[in-house]
Amino acid sequence: MQVFKLCLNIIKKNLHIMLIYVIVFLAVSLIMSSSMTGTGKAGDISFTGKKVDVAFISEEESALIDGFKHELGKIANFVEIPDETEALQDALYFRKVSYIVRVPEGFSEGFMRSEDVRLEKTAVPNSVDNIYIDLCIDKYFNTARLYVRNLKDISQEALARYLESDLAPAASVEMITNGKENNDHTYANYFYNFLAYSLLSVIILGMSALIFVFNDRDLRMRNECSPVKSGSINMQFILANLLFTVSAWFVMVLLCFLLNFKNSLSMNTVYFLLSSFVFVFCCCGLSYFIGNLIKSKGAIGAVCNIVTLGFCFISGVFVPQEYLGSFVLKIAGFTPTYWYVKANNEIAKLTEFGFQNVKPILSDLLIIIGFGLAFFTAALVAVKNKRYA
Amino acid sequence: MIVRVKNLVKRYGDLVALDHLSLTVNEGEIFGLLGPNGSGKTTAINCILSLLKYDKGEVEIFGRPMAPDAYDIKRDIGIVMQNVAVYNELTVYGNIDYFCGLYIKDKNERKRLVEEAIDFVGLRDFTKFYPKKLSGGLLRRLNIACGIAHKPKLIILDEPTVAVDPQSRNRILEGIMELNRQGATVIYTSHYMEEVERICTRIMILDKGRAIATGTKDELKAMITMNEKITVESFGITDEHISEIRKLPNIISVEYKDNLLVIKSGKGKNSFETVLDFIRKNEIRFGKIYSELPTLNDVFLEITGKELRD
Incomplete structure (x- = not known):
């Protein structure tokens, strides 16, 4: 050799x-x-609900709006912004908030009478946050409308209580990868x-x-x-x-x-x-x-x-x-x-x-x-x- | 008979490198292949060793046909290439051990042979040196040690003293004679006639791939007409002087160039005294004057009409 x-x-x-x-x-x-040590890669397989920064401006106070704010608070961080056009536009432009919702005066009473009342919103166009908050608002008021139409003379307080209990259940989300352990490669x-x-x-x-x-x-x-x-x-x-x-x-x-x-x-x-x-x-x-x-x-x-x-x-x-x-x-x-x-x-x-x-x-x-x-x-x-x- | 080559022909396209070369090398000889560069010495060696395919002829070593796969024959041959062929990555010891190991499997025997080879070529102080650290002369010695360490019966040395200082050359030549005394048959190629004349017992003179003469140095010298060469350092030699010298008895040629008068005389009576008398009689001023016997160069010159180093 x-x-x-x-x-x-x-x-x-x-x-x-x-x-x-x-x-x-x-x-x-x-x-x-x-x-790569401690970059939290394990988080990739867990789910945490996201919260959106929202400016909530209400021109009235009512039990219905209080209930609505409480419900919205589950997916939103309320940011205090002065109710001035320029301040609100700046907040939106600089992404201090992604969504501004305004409750006009007389909204609750009009809603209880089944009138065609609307919330005013300003949001970042085509953003995920926009759709996310829209879905939440629609869900709350669509459910509320069912009660208003079917239970005559229901009070705002009672309606808010029903809604709170109806919307309380939340689906638990679990990330799975075809049943396999997802190692980090x-x-x-x-x-x-x-x-x-x-x-x-x-x-x-x-x-x-x-x-x-x-x-x-x-x-x-x-x-x-x-x-x-x-x-x-x-x-x-x-x-x-x-x-x-x-x-x-x-x-x-x-x-x-x-x-x-x-x-x-x-x-x-x-x-x-x-x-x-x-x-x-x-x-x-x-x-x-x-x-x-x-x-x-x-x-x-x-x-x-x-x-x-x-x-x-x-x-x-x-x-x-x-x-x-x-x-x-x-x-x-x-x-x-x-x-x-x-x-x-x-x-x-x-x-x-x-x-x-x-x-x-x-x-x-x-x-x-x-x-x-x-x-x-x-x-x-x-x-x-x-x-x- | 150790080597027998019969009618060896090797062509490179139109060039005939070996032209029906035949030779025999007997056991115990130092056989010299003498010839100028390009005369076919290395080609002959490569054909003998089956390193080159030849067009025609037969080669037998130790009485058996030589072929690339004649491993039993190769076991008893040592080769020292014209160019130094050693590994720069191995030390002096490592190189000798490697090449010896290609022939000798037994570790202890190999170690003994390597040590002997180191002492033989005088590289004891350089065993841990890498080839790049060695001088040209030491490298040549290493090259030889790699070829002879396994104590081969036939050693082929292809111009082993090219570009070597006189001291190392002397040592190498002494070493080759010692190997021969120890029983090895040697084929030695060179274009240095002094070396061949000094160590070879039989010589073949090659020119343009043909063997032009073979014999002992005395036999070769006997082949030519010249017996003596007289060289005179002289001044004021005229054409008349040269004509008169030519007429002296037994003189075969006279040349005068660069104040050196070279007179060659034929076999028979020595002409030194005659030439000296002529110089004295004609009151020619002269410095050194000396007489030489014919060399292999003279043999080559007379047969081919050109110097060995042309």
């Missing part, structure tokens, strides 16, 4: 450069981890996306350095003069590369487990692991291609930076894909990192793991495998051309 040991020695000699990328990766992961998503940069860098640096050394004509000839079979030399070389790439992948995913253990025990993690492993295969192909193209050892670092940063910037590794322009994303479609990030984003959203749910992810992974095979093929063509040049 001389060749295998030699490969490990060569990797060891280049380890310090690769460690820089691992340390950067670790630092970013730690920052991410700490920034935001961190894992970010981690595995960023993994593209680190893995690509480390694998290109390590494998290209190995291939570059083994492509040296004189060293190759010297090895060919030895009694070790060329098949054995190739096998040991491939084995060393496999060990290196799988180790690099394992170390990095282990970091994710350590930093995000709580959310790691889920099916999503299995898919994250699968996608990152498939991406490792593609990285190997790309590294093999680069290793066979470069002509000087010094160029490895430069080519590695250009390729990894270029791929990662346009593919959504550093900047989420949602923020990238459609033209950029179209170009990114020609890089494996784009499909890897896309697959990860889809995995993070997964709650059901049936074939139909997983299908888009599998097709993304197949595209990544396709990229890997294309890189390997291109590398073999490059090797053949070089040999016969």
